[in-house]
Amino acid sequence: xxxxxxxxxxxxxxxxxxxxxxxxxxxxxxxxxxxxxxxxxxxxxxxxxxxxxxxxxxxxxxxxxxxxxxxxxxxxxxxxxxxxxxxxxxxxxxxxxxxxxxxxxx
Amino acid sequence: xxxxxxxxxxxxxxxxxxxxxxxxxxxxxxxxxxxxxxxxxxxxxxxxxxxxxxxxxxxxxxxxxxxxxxxxxxxxxxxxxxxxxxxxxxxxxxxxxxxxxxxxxxxxxxxxxxxxxxxxxxx
Numbered sequence: 001x002x003x004x005x006x007x008x009x010x011x012x013x014x015x016x017x018x019x020x021x022x023x024x025x026x027x028x029x030x031x032x033x034x035x036x037x038x039x040x041x042x043x044x045x046x047x048x049x050x051x052x053x054x055x056x057x058x059x060x061x062x063x064x065x066x067x068x069x070x071x072x073x074x075x076x077x078x079x080x081x082x083x084x085x086x087x088x089x090x091x092x093x094x095x096x097x098x099x100x101x102x103x104x105x106x
Numbered sequence: 107x108x109x110x111x112x113x114x115x116x117x118x119x120x121x122x123x124x125x126x127x128x129x130x131x132x133x134x135x136x137x138x139x140x141x142x143x144x145x146x147x148x149x150x151x152x153x154x155x156x157x158x159x160x161x162x163x164x165x166x167x168x169x170x171x172x173x174x175x176x177x178x179x180x181x182x183x184x185x186x187x188x189x190x191x192x193x194x195x196x197x198x199x200x201x202x203x204x205x206x207x208x209x210x211x212x213x214x215x216x217x218x219x220x221x222x223x224x225x226x227x228x229x
Contacts, residue, residue, distance in 0.1 A: 031213050035151075042203055042219035043143075043151065049210055054217065086151055090213050094169045095141070095153040 001025050001089050005098035011106040016077045020101045022070040022087035031091035034063055034072045037100075038083045046085075047072065079105075108132035108218045110204050115223030118194055126189040126223055128204030135185040136160035139207030139214050142178065142189050144200035145222075154202070157187055171197070191225070199227045 002025040012018050022032065030050035035043035045054045047063035050070055060075040074081055082105050087098040114126040128140065142154040155168040157178045166178045177190040187204060201222040207214040 033215050037151075042222060043205075044219075045215065045217045048215035049213070052210070088151070088153075090215065093167050095156075097151040097153065100150045 001028060001092055001096055003087055003089055003096055003098035005085075005087060005101045007101060008099065009102040009104065011104045012077055013106045014077050014079060018074050018077060018103070020072045020085055020087075020103075022065075022072070022098050024068045024070075024089060027067045028089045028091035030066045032065075032070050032087055032089050034061075035086045035088065036081075036083050037086065043086065077103075108206065110206060110218055110220035112202060112204055112220040112223035115202060115225045117226045117228065119229050120195060120227055122194050122227075123190070123192045124194065124225060126191065126202055126204075126225075128187040128189070128220060130185050130187070130204075130206065133206065135180075136182060139209075140178075140180075140187045141205050141207060141216055142187075143203045143205060143219075144198075144225075145203070146197070146200040149200075152200070154189070194225075194227045196227050199225060201225075 004023045006021045032050050033048040034046045036046050037043045046057050046061050051063045062073045064071045082103050085101045109131045111129045118124050140157045144152050144154050153169050155178050158165045164180050175193045179188045201224050203222045204220045205216040206218040207216050
């Protein structure tokens with residue numbers, strides 16, 4: 001299953017609301033999660049089962065969608081949110097990741 | 107405190123072998139799935155393989171690019187998951203992470219990650 005994220009990169013300002021989209025090449029129900037990765041660090045789980053917020057993750061992060069189209073929204077960007085974001089499907093082997101969305105400060 | 111600590115990375119020649127270790131603590135080792143994920147320099151994340159939990163006989167799955175060359179195993183007494191990598195190629199050069207799974211509604215999601223161990227393949 002191929003996951004295609006859009007956009008591949010995004011410039012935004014602190015306080016902005018942004019949405020990243022992840023599209024699957026076939027239906028995966030809600031078996032998708034989202035990760036944040038800062039440079040030189042391991043990925044961090046943000047959202048699982050498409051829309052469930054991982055414990056300790058700020059509520060400005062939210063996820064939605066099912067089937068083949070999914071979104072990650074950050075309601076009000078904070079300085080620490082500038083990072084790369086990946087979606088991942090766990091419906092079918094092999095597990096696959098999206099290519100990543102790099103979020104940069106405008 | 108949940109921790110996963112990888113080790114064993116290094117420089118190896120093409121065609122060579124390397125064994126990575128992932129030592130875990132702070133949770134019941136046998137209850138959880140463990141995945142290996144890698145990231146080539148400047149690239150995205152790639153799933154390498156999975157070790158299921160003891161209830162599922164520690165069975166394994168592998169990505170297409172490593173199947174037949176890489177093997178995942180566990181040692182309960184050491185709370186360690188191993189990734190044996192044989193016939194290494196230049197395209198295997200990456201940071202390798204191990205990550206712990208938790209189950210939700212019948213599927214597994216990955217909440218804790220190690221810091222990674224780097225593997226370089228070059229002559």
